[in-house]
Amino acid sequence: MTDATADADLNAKHNAKMAKIQTARAKMMAERQIEKGLLIVNTGTGKGKTTAALGMVCRAIGHGQKVAVIQFVKGALKTGEKVVFDAFPDQVEFKPMGEGFTWDTQDRARDIAVAREAWDAVKARIADPEIDMVVADELNIVLRYEYLPVDEVVAAIVGRPEGKHVIVTGRNAPQALIDAADLVTDMTLVKHPFRSGVKAQAGIEF
Amino acid sequence: MTDATADADLNAKHNAKMAKIQTARAKMMAERQIEKGLLIVNTGTGKGKTTAALGMVCRAIGHGQKVAVIQFVKGALKTGEKVVFDAFPDQVEFKPMGEGFTWDTQDRARDIAVAREAWDAVKARIADPEIDMVVADELNIVLRYEYLPVDEVVAAIVGRPEGKHVIVTGRNAPQALIDAADLVTDMTLVKHPFRSGVKAQAGIEF
Incomplete structure (x- = not known):
């Protein structure tokens, strides 16, 4: 040829x-x-759990949907996305509820109270017919430390109104949540720059 | 007690x-x-590769950075994020270069030409000192089909100006790209609603 x-x-x-x-x-x-409200879980040790949720928030914004983002563990560093949310005040409600990482507070009783407050905020948004998508950022961490009962959380999410999307992020998602979910992704760490001494940088980690 | x-x-x-x-x-x-421009690769069969890149774009926007997003494989469905990008016209340049999925075009010669054009656009943005972050969305797909030589692509990304972040998404990232990367995450599919007959929905898939 x-x-x-x-x-x-x-x-x-x-x-x-x-x-x-x-x-x-x-x-x-x-x-x-089938069209239905999904329970989406982003878990695993790799990067991308929260950022992938943010990407879905962007898409939802583009389709005129209303979104609530409740942050259970406030990373002092996670600040960049707020600017984007603030550009769509009628569509996005952003509530950072945690008061710093648990290893910084060293006060289990206070952590539990804050977790409960954040969870009440999530439940109210799930019940609100105006809201299309609820992001419970780092809820898995709070469940891992048993600050909230897994059964109560899973039951409330499973019983959500039809058509409502709920996104839960954080490593170590409990099995009961995975079982109840429609879409589960494990962000698997292949390589991380922290391991080579690279520090957290704007636009990437926060 | x-x-x-x-x-x-x-x-x-x-x-x-x-x-x-x-x-x-x-x-x-x-x-x-160490502070350095990172090569970030989001690969794997699960969801979240492109959405996690979008989340990083949100963070970069929040820090006043400039970002270019070049889409190698235009999903007709991926439209939601454009609204968010359009809200920050001085910071985000969005270029959908592909002309539909490859299985829709069925024209290998045209696909190669489009891939080359998109890659030239990426190279120009990498060289541009004004731009902090370049997203090459679905570049891995194009490499997988051998529409562009992996060696050429990896060499150009490795030789990028200091401080420039490059994010490459798509399943089946070539090993040479993984080897050259600073941060690699494999979005691993645990559960996907398509498998239960749920269709692509606004805010989630597009």
Whole structure:
């Protein structure tokens, strides 16, 4: 074969393969007719749990939806996204409820009270028919430390109004939450710059 | 022990543990002094690769940084984030370069030309001293189909100006890119609603 015919052959094979994928995808898409409010869990030790939730908030904003973001563990560093939320005051409510990381407060009784307050805020947003999406950022951390009973949290989320999306982030998601979820992603750490001595930087970690 | 003393004991143990974690974290943070432009790769079969990049764009916006987002594979559905980008026209440049998914075009020659055009756009943004962060969305897909040579792409990213962050998304990141990266996360699929017949929904998939 000349180069030109080899290339034409490659193109033809590729195009046939793509046509096949296209047909399979169209079939798959046609089979998906259910529309429902999802429980989404972003867990794992890698990066991207909160940032992926933020990305979904961006998409929801773009579709005119209303979103509430409740932060259970206030990272002093997580500040960048606030500027974006503030640009859409009618669509996004942002509530940082935690008062610093738990290893900084060293006061379990206060941590539990703050967790309860944040959870009450989440429940109120879940019940609010005006709100389309509720992000419970780092709720998994609070569950891990048993500041809130897992059963109570899962039951309230499972019993949410139809059509409401709830996104829960944080490592160590409890199994009961994973079982109840529609979409679960484990952000798996492959490589992290902290391990090479790189410090937290604007735009990346905060 | 009475309930009250048991509780006091639990609190004391917890607080001591948190103090220990706090000390370890402070030491770790002090050791991290390097500030550098990162190559970040979001790969894997799960959700969150592009949305996590969007979340980082939000943070960068909040810190007054300039960002370019180049989309190699235009998902007809990915439209929500544009509204957010458009709210910060001086900070975000958004360029959807692909002309539909490859399985829709079925034209390998055209796909290669479009990939080359998008890559040229990425290279120009990497070279531009005004831009702090460049997102090459779904570049991995294009590399997977060999529409661009991996060596050329990796060399150009590795040779980027100091301080420039580059984020590459898409499943099947090539090993050479992972080797060159500072931060790699594999978004691992645990559960996906498509498998239960749930269709793509506004705010979640687009």
